[in-house]
Amino acid sequence: MSKFYKIPVASVEKLTPDSVAITFDLADKLKSIFAFKPGQHVIVRKNIGGEDIRRTYSFCSAPHxxxxxxxxxxxxDxxxxxxxxxxxxxxxxxxxxPPIGAFTFSAKPAGTYVGIAAGSGITPLMSMIRTALTSDxxxxxxxxxxxxxxxxxMFRAELAALKNLYMGRFSAQMFMTRQAVDIPFFNGRIDGEKISHLHxxxxxxxxxxxxxxxxxxxxxxGAKDSLLTAGEPEANIHSELFFVGDESARRKIASAPARAKVNVIMDGRKVEVDYRDEHGSILEAVLGAGLDASFSCKGGVCATCRAKVTDGDVDMAINYGLEPEEIADGYVLSCQSIPLSKTVTINFDA
Ligand code: FES
Known part of the structure; x- marks a missing residue:
């Protein structure tokens, strides 16, 4: 379960006509709780028009x-x-x-890093860039x-300032889709072909x-496939997707039972929840039973709803948020998972 803290906003600055940076005024006593790694995000919760809205946003500042x-x-919309x-x-x-997320960065001595971003995907990379350049x-x-x-x-002026400050150690190449740039290669979207060429x-x-x-x-x-094809080890490629919408896990699997018993372990308690076809996901069944499970995107991206299946079988429709090792350890995204066995035990504390 996510614990939420009421935090005052210190400032809201326009970055572009359609984006802002929000700085929080965090009390000293909360700083250890909100200690983050470069690349991590928080869930922001706000009641707007009577609706409990939750969204995940990455830190653009660096921990130091x-x-x-x-x-x-x-x-x-x-x-x-x-x-x-x-x-x-x-x-x-x-x-x-408090901050969460596995898309994180640790600086190595005299390390060399490549960042590839589009749009607001730059946000977690800003934290990584600042961390890398100040690490040594x-x-x-x-x-x-x-x-x-x-x-x-976003962050155009800050990136230009970083280029001046760390000349020879930082470069930023901009691709534009609706503005002609001098070098034709940088016209259009970043795609697998461009990354193969750059590699x-x-x-x-x-x-x-x-x-x-x-x-x-x-x-x-596209970028990941090109890097893998070029022989880069998968362990060196780290990625995070934008929010891709509320992609429901709702689907029909012939072997999936229409009803199942889901034993939910949460906050040290075990609660039995009835799963029915109409729930569409284990997360919806858990929320429907009044349990306060963590979630944000419900689209298989943020991994906020991560839980570990310790008994029984489930099927996960979409996964953009878990690493292969986590899946091998039994973790699933509960917003994307439905029971395949009549009884499932799932641990949200793991
Ligand atoms: S709530 Fe975001 S992956 Fe499930």
């Missing part, structure tokens, strides 16, 4: 800066993102959960960043310690 700042891009971009102001209070005097970070045009490029002509000579990919699924999948 002692600043707790996230960035929010306004999306079409996005309830929270519109609120954050048009209504939220300094002094308002938001509920936020030799680490290098090469960023490839796609946007529609310069005006809508052959740039990355292969760099001895890269880690690739960090964040953006829409098509970009992340």
């Amino acid at each position: 800066e002692n600043v707790f700042r996230i960035a929010v891009r306004q999306i079409d 996005g309830t929270f993102s519109t609120y954050a971009n048009t209504v939220l102001k300094a002094g308002d209070v938001l509920e936020i959960s 005097d030799e680490s290098k970070f090469f960023l490839y960043y796609g946007n529609r045009d310069a005006k809508h490029t 052959a002509h740039v990355f292969s000579a760099l001895n890269v310690n880690g690739y960090y990919l964040c953006g829409p699924k098509s970009m992340v999948d």
Whole structure:
């Protein structure tokens, strides 16, 4: 279960016409609870129009800066993102959960890193870039960043300042889809073909310690496939997807029982929950039983609903949030999982 803390907003700054950075005024006594790793995110909860809205947003600040700042891009019909971009102001209070997320970065001595981002996928990478460049005097970070045009490029001024400050150790190459750039290669989206080209002509000579990919699924999948095909070890490729919408786990599997008994372990208690076909996912059955399970995207992306199956079988429809080792250990995304056996035991505390 996520615990939420009421945190005042210290400032709301416009980054682009459609995005803001929100800095929290975190009391000293909460700083250890909100200690984060570069790349991690928080769940922001807000009641808007009577609806309990929860969204995940990554920190753009780096842990050593002692600043707790996230960035929010306004999306079409996005309830929270519109609120954050048009209504939220300094002094308002938001509920936020302690940081979570496995898309994290640890600096190695004199490390070399490549970041590939599109749109607001830059947010967690900003935290990683700042961490890498300040970890020692030799680490290098090469960023490839796609946007529609310069005006809508989040952190454009900060990236330019970082280039000046860390000349020779940081570079940022911008791809634009709706604004012509001087070098034709940087026109259009970042895709697998471009990454293959970059690997052959740039990355292969760099001895890269880690690739960090964040953006829409098509970009992340294309870049990842190209890096793997080029021989990069999977363990060196780290990725996180944007929120991809409420992709329901609802589906029919002939062998799945219409009803099942789900033993839920949460907060040290064991509670029996009846799962029925109409729930569509174990998470919905658990929430429907009045249990306070953690969730945010319900789309298989954020991994907030992660739990460990310790008995019985489940089927997970979509997984953008768990690493292969977690799946091998029995973890599932409960928002994407349905029971395959008549009895399932699932541990939300694990
Ligand atoms: S709630 Fe985000 S993956 Fe399940």
